[in-house]
Amino acid sequence: MKLITTPHLDAPDDFYEALIDAHRELPAAESHALNARLVLLLANHIGAQDVLLEALHAARAGRRADTA
Amino acid sequence: MDYQSVVFPYRRHADQDAATPARHPVVVVGAGPVGLSLAIDLAQRGVPVVLLDNDDRLSSGSRAICFAKRTLEIFDRLGCGRRMVERGVSWQQGRVFFRDQQVYAFDLLPEAGHERPAFINLQQYVVEGLLVERAAALDAIDLRWKHQLVGIEPADDHAALTIETPEGPYRLVAGYVAACDGSRSALRRMLGLESQGRVFRDRFLIADVKMQIDHPAERWFWFDPPFHPGQSVLLHRQPDNVWRIDFQLGWDADPELEKQPERIIPRVKALLANSALKDVPFTLEWASVYTFACQRMARFRHGRVLFAGDAAHGVSPFGARGANSGVQDADNLGWKLALVVQGRGGDALLDSYAGEREAAADENIRASTRSTDFITPKSEISRVFRDAVLDLAREHAFARTLVNSGRLSVPATLDGSPLGTADAEAFDGSLRPGAVAADAPLRRADGAPTWLLRELNQRGAGFTLLVAEPAPELAPTVAMPVRQLRIAAHADAGADRFFDVDGLATRRYDLQPGTAYLIRPDQHVCARWRRPTAALVEAALQRALAIAPGARR
Numbered sequence: 001m002k003l004i005t006t007p008h009l010d011a012p013d014d015f016y017e018a019l020i021d022a023h024r025e026l027p028a029a030e031s032h033a034l035n036a037r038l039v040l041l042l043a044n045h046i047g048a049q050d051v052l053l054e055a056l057h058a059a060r061a062g063r064r065a066d067t068a
Numbered sequence: 069m070d071y072q073s074v075v076f077p078y079r080r081h082a083d084q085d086a087a088t089p090a091r092h093p094v095v096v097v098g099a100g101p102v103g104l105s106l107a108i109d110l111a112q113r114g115v116p117v118v119l120l121d122n123d124d125r126l127s128s129g130s131r132a133i134c135f136a137k138r139t140l141e142i143f144d145r146l147g148c149g150r151r152m153v154e155r156g157v158s159w160q161q162g163r164v165f166f167r168d169q170q171v172y173a174f175d176l177l178p179e180a181g182h183e184r185p186a187f188i189n190l191q192q193y194v195v196e197g198l199l200v201e202r203a204a205a206l207d208a209i210d211l212r213w214k215h216q217l218v219g220i221e222p223a224d225d226h227a228a229l230t231i232e233t234p235e236g237p238y239r240l241v242a243g244y245v246a247a248c249d250g251s252r253s254a255l256r257r258m259l260g261l262e263s264q265g266r267v268f269r270d271r272f273l274i275a276d277v278k279m280q281i282d283h284p285a286e287r288w289f290w291f292d293p294p295f296h297p298g299q300s301v302l303l304h305r306q307p308d309n310v311w312r313i314d315f316q317l318g319w320d321a322d323p324e325l326e327k328q329p330e331r332i333i334p335r336v337k338a339l340l341a342n343s344a345l346k347d348v349p350f351t352l353e354w355a356s357v358y359t360f361a362c363q364r365m366a367r368f369r370h371g372r373v374l375f376a377g378d379a380a381h382g383v384s385p386f387g388a389r390g391a392n393s394g395v396q397d398a399d400n401l402g403w404k405l406a407l408v409v410q411g412r413g414g415d416a417l418l419d420s421y422a423g424e425r426e427a428a429a430d431e432n433i434r435a436s437t438r439s440t441d442f443i444t445p446k447s448e449i450s451r452v453f454r455d456a457v458l459d460l461a462r463e464h465a466f467a468r469t470l471v472n473s474g475r476l477s478v479p480a481t482l483d484g485s486p487l488g489t490a491d492a493e494a495f496d497g498s499l500r501p502g503a504v505a506a507d508a509p510l511r512r513a514d515g516a517p518t519w520l521l522r523e524l525n526q527r528g529a530g531f532t533l534l535v536a537e538p539a540p541e542l543a544p545t546v547a548m549p550v551r552q553l554r555i556a557a558h559a560d561a562g563a564d565r566f567f568d569v570d571g572l573a574t575r576r577y578d579l580q581p582g583t584a585y586l587i588r589p590d591q592h593v594c595a596r597w598r599r600p601t602a603a604l605v606e607a608a609l610q611r612a613l614a615i616a617p618g619a620r621r
Contacts, residue, residue, distance in 0.1 A: 004466070005465060005466050006465050007465055007466045009469065012470050013435075013438055013470075016472070020441065020447075020449075020450050020453065028448060028449070031449040058460075058463070059460075062456070062459045063459065
């Protein structure tokens with residue numbers, strides 16, 4: 001497992017607040033687009049394909065049973 | 069003593085028969101946790117205090133129940149910490165649930181080497197009762213129940229007060245007034261001042277429930293549970309087999325209706341049925357419906373009037389930052405007001421109270437607002453991220469650091485305080501100027517165990533110089549005497565030396581031989597040096613007293 005899933009954020013609460021703030025007052029379609037741009041930016045920063053695939057699997061596996 | 073039912077009788081005071089209004093150096097308004105703490109602190113420093121309360125009872129209901137480590141350390145300094153800890157209960161394990169599943173369980177595993185726990189749960193009326201008993205042992209406190217402040221005329225060097233009693237009004241003159249009269253502060257209103265910020269359109273039901281269970285004291289937090297869909301629920305424990313349950317109700321709930329036992333009991337039954345507790349019998353002790361706002365006054369000092377606690381600032385309940393930050397206000401104000409009243413510190417000390425505690429209030433408001441926004445997402449995308457965090461938290465530890473059901477009150481570091489002296493040398497660790505002194509186990513020269521903060525308390529009300537041995541003696545300070553606490557890395561360093569038995573003082577303060585910390589009367593670090601000199605300590609002391617260089621008080 002190369003994907004880091006242990007705590008790694010410098011300042012988790014600061015990050016979360018900034019993330020929610022970035023979406024402030026955006027309509028749903030623009031929020032989706034922002035999230036898409038954000039994922040692409042972070043993916044490029046990570047670079048390694050095997051790590052990105054692990055992240056995609058983990059995100060897909062995180063779905064709740066009742067929404068699967 | 070049943071602190072919930074005790075009544076403190078109104079008593080007539082000689083001031084009510086005075087031909088001209090009596091003058092008192094300090095009048096504290098409001099005998100809640102903040103006003104009582106401040107009055108005790110001032111009295112211990114030799115300042116006579118009149119403490120006014122408009123009622124004759126302690127807190128109605130358990131209200132603030134979570135008292136954090138820093139508050140307990142302050143209560144230690146005020147002479148009643150041990151009784152609080154003996155009465156309170158603690159927990160360190162918790163569970164977080166999302167919908168019908170447990171997301172994760174946690175154990176706070178408190179860091180070793182501190183005398184006091186991370187927090188205790190204790191009913192506010194018990195805390196107030198223990199503070200009242202401590203205050204009663206101090207002759208310098210004149211506590212007047214059923215003496216209600218109804219008028220104030222501020223002036224440059226005093227404030228004239230009008231006080232209403234069951235036997236009619238009387239007048240007093242106060243050198244300084246401390247407004248500790250709560251979130252609906254009458255003093256704030258009388259002075260035409262406001263507390264401004266963000267009001268949350270939400271309501272919460274608190275139910276105190278008594279049940280005999282052998283369940284460990286755990287904190288359970290539910291996001292969107294099946295028994296209370298779309299809202300949050302919190303369960304945690306108080307002394308005497310009482311459990312606090314907080315149900316989020318939403319803004320549209322009718323507060324009068326929701327306070328009725330016939331509405332509350334089914335909610336509690338549904339919770340228990342959905343938990344491991346099943347159909348355990350319970351009785352309802354107390355219930356209340358509340359709303360909250362995150363707000364503060366623009367300035368905590370208005371001439372001779374100083375605002376503290378909920379009168380000055382309000383937070384959401386998540387993180388227990390209300391009463392705890394209020395007691396820290398009192399801790400910050402007590403020594404400064406005493407030095408100013410006694411002519412030993414500069415008036416700017418009171419400005420520094422306001423500046424330091426306004427910044428602390430901002431920090432508490434920020435933390436409690438973040439918790440509130442996580443618990444109650446304010447937009448659709450915010451809810452999407454909140455739910456994503458909870459979904460990932462089942463599997464991945466990183467996501468648990470983002471789950472925010474309250475960040476427990478920790479003391480503010482007073483960065484940028486005008487009373488602090490910036491580091492001129494390199495230090496590791498978190499005890500920069502402005503931080504609260506960290507505790508550590510020590511051993512006295514006679515072999516008896518003790519604690520670093522306990523030793524600071526025993527050095528009296530003033531400043532302390534913590535010095536790492538071996539170190540030369542410095543010439544005594546001029547502006548004010550400073551006591552020393554000399555820490556040694558070895559057991560046999562001599563009389564009046566304290567052995568750092570587990571090496572924790574050395575690690576937490578990054579001590580090297582000769583390192584010295586100047587610690588304020590409220591136990592915040594105000595300066596530190598690798599190679600201290602008498603001149604450096606003197607300059608830092610004068611700065612911390614807000615007096616001109618070379619002045620002697």
